[in-house]
Amino acid sequence: MTSAPETARVPAAWRPAPGRPTWGIALGDVVRVGALVSVLLAVAAADGIAVSLFLLVLGGSVVPRATGAPAVLDVTCGVAMLAAAWCARLGWYERVEVLDLLVHAVATGALAALAHQVLTRVRTTGSRVRPRASAAVTVLALGALLAVVWEVLEIAGHTLLDDSIHVTLPDTVGDLAAALVGSVAAAGLVARAPVRTTVRGLP
Numbered sequence: 001m002t003s004a005p006e007t008a009r010v011p012a013a014w015r016p017a018p019g020r021p022t023w024g025i026a027l028g029d030v031v032r033v034g035a036l037v038s039v040l041l042a043v044a045a046a047d048g049i050a051v052s053l054f055l056l057v058l059g060g061s062v063v064p065r066a067t068g069a070p071a072v073l074d075v076t077c078g079v080a081m082l083a084a085a086w087c088a089r090l091g092w093y094e095r096v097e098v099l100d101l102l103v104h105a106v107a108t109g110a111l112a113a114l115a116h117q118v119l120t121r122v123r124t125t126g127s128r129v130r131p132r133a134s135a136a137v138t139v140l141a142l143g144a145l146l147a148v149v150w151e152v153l154e155i156a157g158h159t160l161l162d163d164s165i166h167v168t169l170p171d172t173v174g175d176l177a178a179a180l181v182g183s184v185a186a187a188g189l190v191a192r193a194p195v196r197t198t199v200r201g202l203p
Contacts, residue, residue, distance in 0.1 A: 024071020031078030032061045038082065049162055050089055057081045060111075069117050077114050080107035094166060101178040108150070109182030112143035113190055136191035143183025147176050 035058040042050035060081050064074035084103045087093055093100040116139045151172050158165040 024074060025065075028061075028065060028071065028074040028078060031075060031082060032058065032065070035061050035078070035082055038085070047089075049157075053085050053089070057085045063118070064114060067114075067118050067121055069114060073110065073113055073117065076106070076110045080110050088165075100171070101174055104147070104150070104175045104178040105182030105185075107182070108143050108147050108179035109186035111146050112139045112183050113186045115139075115142040115146070116190060132191045135193075136187040139187040139190050140183050143179060143186060147179030147183070150179070151175060 035054060038054040039051060039058055042054050061078040063069075064077050069077070080103065084107050087099060087103060093103075116135060119138065119142075120135075154165055154175075155167055155172075158167040
């Protein structure tokens with residue numbers, strides 16, 4: 001016997017993996033292969049810090065694939081993380097000042113949207129807040145949290161692992177501001193995503 005169907009409004013962009021276009025999966029996998037190659041290059045160079053960094057990127061790039069994230073979000077997260085890691089290892093942040101701010105804005109916004117994607121897939125209870133407003137606030141809060149964690153990791157890396165990691169008060173404040181801008185942009189995009197109605201039959 002089946003009870004009346006339960007209706008829930010779900011962002012249409014957060015489709016399960018089977019609904020993703022083939023090109024999106026392929027591009028995301030190319031980025032993941034790039035992360036794997038980066039790990040192997042770091043191993044070949046016997047650079048322990050780089051190995052750890054690129055392993056972190058590789059692990060992070062698998063999350064969108066595992067959670068069925070939209071193709072654009074998958075590729076954006078992977079490219080942003082991989083670019084951030086390579087820019088750090090090649091010293092490009094010190095050569096191009098605005099690059100640091102750009103990477104923090106794009107990467108934090110993309111990762112905040114991805115974290116929201118993960119939360120929406122595991123959420124089991126409804127919210128009394130309007131869905132779009134709730135999504136925007138969640139993404140913004142996640143972005144702020146990720147920005148703080150990123151800066152803490154940079155400071156820890158500078159103190160414990162490699163003093164060449166550029167950490168100053170103006171740099172930290174600028175990174176946090178850029179991350180906040182990226183999070184606001186991501187929150188707006190997630191909130192504006194079209195919604196569709198899904199029907200679930202309860203056994």
